[in-house]
Amino acid sequence: MSTSELPDLKLLQLFDLLYDVRSVTRAADQLGQSQPTVSIWLGRLREHLQDPLFVRTPGGMTPTPQADALIGPCREILESLRRFSAWEISFDPTTAKRRFRICMTDASHITLLPRMLAHVRAHAPGIRLEAARIDGNTERALESGEADLAIGHVPWLGSGMYQQQLYMQDWVCLANPNHPRVRSRLSMKHYCSEGHVIIAAGTGAQLLEQALLRENIERDVVLELPGMLGLGSIIKSTDLIATLPRNIGETLARVNGLAVHSCPFPVDKFAVRQHWHAKYHHEAGNRWLRSVVADLFSSKS
Secondary structure (H helix, E strand, O other): OOHHHOOOHHHHHHHHHHHHHOOHHHHHHHHOOOHHHHHHHHHHHHHHHOOOOEEEEOOEEEEOHHHHHHHHHHHHHHHHHHHHHHOOOOOOOOOOOEEEEEEOOHHHHHHOHHHHHHHHHHHOOOEEEEEEOOOOOHHHHHHHOOOOEEEEOOOOOOOOEEEEEEEEEOEEEEEOOOOOOOOOOOOHHHHHHOEEEEEOOOOOHHHHHHHHHHOOOOOEEEEEEOOOOOHHHHHHHOOOEEEEEHHHHHHHHHHHOOEEEEOOOOOOOEEEEEEEEHHHOOOHHHHHHHHHHHHHHOOEO
8 A cells, every 4th residue: 555545643532432432523622623524534534444334323323343353453553643743732741651861881780870769769750770881882872862960081982962061060089088108188299109090991081191201201000990889998998099089079078077189280171061962862761861961960069
């Protein structure tokens, strides 16, 4: 069947209504049409489907077996069209049932995700959040819709992406508050002589490495970790130093009772942004999610 042979939408709406009310007169009233017009529409639908669809009986218009078989598919089509027409119009977080996948680093699992989750549970109980890694597949995931947002320092994302700056990050150093040699201040001498724990390919790691090269600093790396898990406990139980973006550094310090020191040499700041694909810029659910992130984290110091 070609598209030119498909029934008009108004004929499907008539079929749906007539199946319920079993009266051409009542159907005409509810559709705001004259009875002769509705009778003409019904005749066209009968001709198209090669079936009378409804027959007159003392109890009203009774559906034929063909009508009984077609009412389900007809209503599925109408419901799909309703969802299609409303897709960009509204998103009610209080009633929506939906999963949002957000690409972020494990540092953001600690610093951002708890606040996001608390907000969603309070204001959008049917929403499920899913955290995914930021990696080489992130751009493809945003384009395909597999992921809704990426939050972090992701300067390598290509064209076709929107972005919004949330806050700037500078750098701090963490140490055991009872460190035997580092007391109230971490000096350059301390930094160069103490052992360090580092995060492999952490957020902004390239900026830190560039600063170390500029200052001709070679750290004594005692431990390298793949992520933030366990970092706070390691610093608390050793005399190692960690150099981290301020947000995760201060969070780990607060949770683990660590000392926060200013970095003794300059490291370039970087912006934490949320990123999304242009295909979903106007999609109502994506707009809501972006507004939540912006409200929670924009202009964070």
